[in-house]
Amino acid sequence: MAPELTPIVARVLASGQMLQGPEVARLEADLAALCGRKHAICVASGTDALFFSLVGLGIGPGDEVLVPDVSFIATASAVVRTGARPVLVDVDPGCLIDLCRAAEAVTERTRAILIVQLFGAMADPARVCDFAERYGLQVLEDAAQAFGARFGSTPAGALGAVSALSFDPMKVLSAPGSGGAVLTDDDDLAAHARRLRYHGREDGRYVELGYNSQLPSLAAAVLSAKLEHHPAWTVTRREIAAQLSAALSDLPIEQPALDPRVEHAWHKFVIRLDRRDALASHLAAAGVPTMVHYPRPFHREELFGAQPDDHFPAASSHAHRALSLPIHAQLTDEEVERIALAVRRFFGVA
Ligand SMILES: Cc1ncc(COP(=O)(O)O)c(C=O)c1O
Known part of the structure; x- marks a missing residue:
């Protein structure tokens, strides 16, 4: 811009x-x-x-x-x-x-x-x-x-x-x-x-x-100035999310939960899988950056009075299994395809 x-x-x-x-x-x-x-x-x-x-x-x-x-x-x-x-x-x-x-x-x-x-x-x-x-x-x-x-x-x-x-x-x-x-x-x-x-x-x-x-x-x-582009960027991120969802739908991963009543902002596209770290390394080697949001649920922080993982089963499982794939309005169709292909190759189904 x-x-x-x-x-x-x-x-x-x-x-x-x-x-x-x-x-x-x-x-x-x-x-x-x-x-x-x-x-x-x-x-x-x-x-x-x-x-x-x-x-x-x-x-x-x-x-x-x-x-x-x-x-x-x-x-x-x-x-x-x-x-x-x-x-x-x-x-x-x-x-x-x-x-x-x-x-x-x-x-x-x-x-x-x-x-x-x-x-x-x-x-x-x-x-x-x-x-x-x-x-x-x-x-x-x-x-x-x-x-x-x-x-x-x-x-x-x-x-x-x-x-x-x-x-x-x-x-x-x-x-x-x-x-x-x-x-x-x-x-x-x-x-x-x-x-x-x-x-x-x-x-x-x-x-x-x-x-x-x-x-x-x-x-x-x-x-x-960005506010004027924001609606179009939001639509683009929704299209990217739909493209990623479709391209990964047959893989053994958990896709972001979708409620049909929600028009999502797609700030992050977070999948979950048991072999999260292996997929992250594979994607890094393929030039696809990923992040984990968030690796430490609050219950693990001393600052908030640390508590055992088994009191927070869903948050603990998320922390071990979550991986954020790239999503932003400037990604091209080809880049989204490349991200999806790199994930598919990890599962040997490219
Ligand atoms: C969920 C959430 N809450 C609060 C904040 C804090 O915002 P800021 O970084 O602008 O202080 C952020 C982002 O950084 C966030 O993602």
Whole structure:
């Protein structure tokens, strides 16, 4: 996108306004509209967006938050930062928080459930809302990996009281650097997130302790330009996912779980198989890069009070068997075919 972005970068540099200018305001308005939210508040990272969301919900010391055992570290560490305790819950076959297991983990201290739309999938909003209502919990959505996904009429970023987005360079909507956003319909929560992102300031006064968590204007301008391509990129990733699924359908691997009600964002295409490490080495030798998302479920981390694998059978099995194949909108058909062929050769069925 360099030719398209160069004049945009030059314009922002010439404006002299590097923080909190019209570029950020425009991006916030567009994000709020796309996610069907009243407010979007851009911040310096998805991690900060999660932390400010939790603080905005009033989560703090003595509270417990239900968190899926498989996600990026920030999901659980943001809870720890508030002084609350992340209560780890095993995942379902789609690697989303298992609501049956979550029900067993509710105590009188539980205040919220953190729904992570992992890999670009979406949890069923009706089931999540029923669950939260039954146990009197707040819902916080970690939509860092799912911007552009939908479950029926609910877009990622619209679930529960507050949602967090990330614009980290690996994400489907990526900034030239770090970035994130808090999305909510709640005026007070939005005002609180705005205070927290800049030293607790409101109407020129410093009313509470805050942080410096601003999204640079340059990042906002680049994100706005990318936003125009984002729907087409999402369609391309869906086509690539369908192409990979079809090409691998006869192999002894577990494909990503698909719910026909979900329009997936395909941030990751994660297969599972017992000989995962051997396949990863074979693909590396064939020039196909892969990654494991995520090799260490939270229950193995001392930071969250390590627990045995057998309390988290689905997350533990996922950690041993998961492999992320390349998926991004710039992959050509030939490259996708080459990836599929390399996987097929591993099984001797090319
Ligand atoms: C699920 C999830 N939550 C939170 C984050 C944190 O976002 P950031 O890296 O922008 O702080 C990320 C990504 O990095 C993520 O994948």
